[in-house]
Amino acid sequence: MIPVLKLSLRQMAGVRRLLIVSLLALLPVALALVTRLFASPDDAESGEFVTGIIDAILVAGILPLVTMALATASFGNEVEDKTLSYIMLKPVSRWKIALPKMVAPIIIAGPLVVVSGVAAAYIGVDQIRALPAEADYVADTSILTTPLAVGVALLVGVVAYSAVFTWAGLITTRALSFAIVYVFLWEGAISSLMSGVRYLSVRGYTLAVMHGLDETGLESMSDRVIEFPAAIGGAILVTVVFFCLTVWRLKKMDVP
Amino acid sequence: MTYDRASTNGSAIVVQEVSKWFGSVVAVNDVSLEVSPGITGLLGPNGAGKTTLLYMIAGLSKCSKGAITVLGEPTRDNPGLYKRVGFMPEHETIYPFLTGRQLVELAAKMHGLPSISEPVDRAIAMVGMEDAQNRSLGGYSRGMRQRMRLAATLVHDPDVLILDEPLNGTDPRQRIEFQDTMEQLASEGCTILISSHILEEVETLAERILLMISGKLAASGDFRAIRAKLDEHAYQVRIVVDSPRDMAAAIVGMDSIDSVSVGEDGSILVLSRNVAELQTSLPRMAKDNGIRLTRMEPMDESLESLFEYMVER
Numbered sequence: 001m002i003p004v005l006k007l008s009l010r011q012m013a014g015v016r017r018l019l020i021v022s023l024l025a026l027l028p029v030a031l032a033l034v035t036r037l038f039a040s041p042d043d044a045e046s047g048e049f050v051t052g053i054i055d056a057i058l059v060a061g062i063l064p065l066v067t068m069a070l071a072t073a074s075f076g077n078e079v080e081d082k083t084l085s086y087i088m089l090k091p092v093s094r095w096k097i098a099l100p101k102m103v104a105p106i107i108i109a110g111p112l113v114v115v116s117g118v119a120a121a122y123i124g125v126d127q128i129r130a131l132p133a134e135a136d137y138v139a140d141t142s143i144l145t146t147p148l149a150v151g152v153a154l155l156v157g158v159v160a161y162s163a164v165f166t167w168a169g170l171i172t173t174r175a176l177s178f179a180i181v182y183v184f185l186w187e188g189a190i191s192s193l194m195s196g197v198r199y200l201s202v203r204g205y206t207l208a209v210m211h212g213l214d215e216t217g218l219e220s221m222s223d224r225v226i227e228f229p230a231a232i233g234g235a236i237l238v239t240v241v242f243f244c245l246t247v248w249r250l251k252k253m254d255v256p
Numbered sequence: 257m258t259y260d261r262a263s264t265n266g267s268a269i270v271v272q273e274v275s276k277w278f279g280s281v282v283a284v285n286d287v288s289l290e291v292s293p294g295i296t297g298l299l300g301p302n303g304a305g306k307t308t309l310l311y312m313i314a315g316l317s318k319c320s321k322g323a324i325t326v327l328g329e330p331t332r333d334n335p336g337l338y339k340r341v342g343f344m345p346e347h348e349t350i351y352p353f354l355t356g357r358q359l360v361e362l363a364a365k366m367h368g369l370p371s372i373s374e375p376v377d378r379a380i381a382m383v384g385m386e387d388a389q390n391r392s393l394g395g396y397s398r399g400m401r402q403r404m405r406l407a408a409t410l411v412h413d414p415d416v417l418i419l420d421e422p423l424n425g426t427d428p429r430q431r432i433e434f435q436d437t438m439e440q441l442a443s444e445g446c447t448i449l450i451s452s453h454i455l456e457e458v459e460t461l462a463e464r465i466l467l468m469i470s471g472k473l474a475a476s477g478d479f480r481a482i483r484a485k486l487d488e489h490a491y492q493v494r495i496v497v498d499s500p501r502d503m504a505a506a507i508v509g510m511d512s513i514d515s516v517s518v519g520e521d522g523s524i525l526v527l528s529r530n531v532a533e534l535q536t537s538l539p540r541m542a543k544d545n546g547i548r549l550t551r552m553e554p555m556d557e558s559l560e561s562l563f564e565y566m567v568e569r
Binding site: 085 | 317
């Protein structure tokens, strides 16, 4: 598995792609800093921060965008340029090809998204804690509780999204379009209209895990998230199912 | 490698009534063939279905109908078989960020070879790429890429080697070296199947040919034997004698002769449907007529003429 993992990391580590995903990952931190530096104290309510930075930008935007940019390319590039046959013609079980292909985007996207989320959350929480109205909150929680919850949940999101988008990169040459439709139509538009869709949404799992790990700090999310165990189970199920679908596809596909 | 190539007596590759279609397009149509140890050429024009057939033999593509075994095992969904099989696809795209040596090392590692350095060195030496092995693949010429891809295909010393248009982009010297490498592997008992749409490439290389046209197997066997079976197609034979007009007059009376003409250089061009009869009769006819026979040679005893003829049929 190690040779495939190293190969996949080198394939993904193109300068342009890394630059784009790094800039994307920096965006929430930059926004948090701008808010911290220029917003008046009256604007900085914890609910607004959570909705604005963590949910709308980090979880709904940066997390899927960064992961899709990397994970759809994991197999997508090899299908497109027909180099997939080089690894498929080796005496290696197909799961040993699928697993490193899924892990490679996690290795790159994970640190980027988690560090970005933790940093943005830390800046935001630090700002909130400075408000006199939030004295109870300060007394109840550590400054690190919310950033850690955000970091863990984002990592869960990266893993689940990687499984979905790695599979998408294998089944279609238009994986990026598929990913964008999934994220913005299914998880964005449809889940806002039908709350049940959150049970079938990586975004829903991510927010619920985040909330489950820090119910106090992220209380403003409580009316929009599914149950914590359901989120953990859903994330595991999505990851395992899409990994198995990837292995099955590798076994059954006509290699270009 | 310790595989017993002697155990691969008989047919290493068996294709039974295989078809492959993509929607309404039939790419391979009811092909049955067997490939034994030695070098076999798979010939046919572009679009004949050669690559599709090779992909099915290599297990990369599923047969719509029929069955394929290599070394007695099904190739589809059987990655363990690749320990004994090497396949070099036609497309030349390769990881440009790797050096040539890294590509061969990657193949060796994925084959799980117990030692990497020795087989990698040997494979690179076989294709004569020692001097350029540490250069990036992105900077290789087309011929160099082909050779390094071949090294990566050979690194695990396969018993069955399947090469799709391996001589694309190679120069004449590289072709001779390639031929030497293939002949060496064949002499060691390796089963080699090489596809090409350029007949001269295979004419000097393959002991047997499989001729594919429009998705079907049009002919198989020694190309001269195939040619001999096509008795409705006349052979062109060039004859050099000291008295061409007298000899032409004698030849034209034979039953199997379609036409006789005397060229500007004085040689006789005969179109015959039975060269064997011509070969046995000609010396006697020359002797009976007091003519000195200098040379008799078939003009179109090449794969190209066979190929063109088969396509026209």
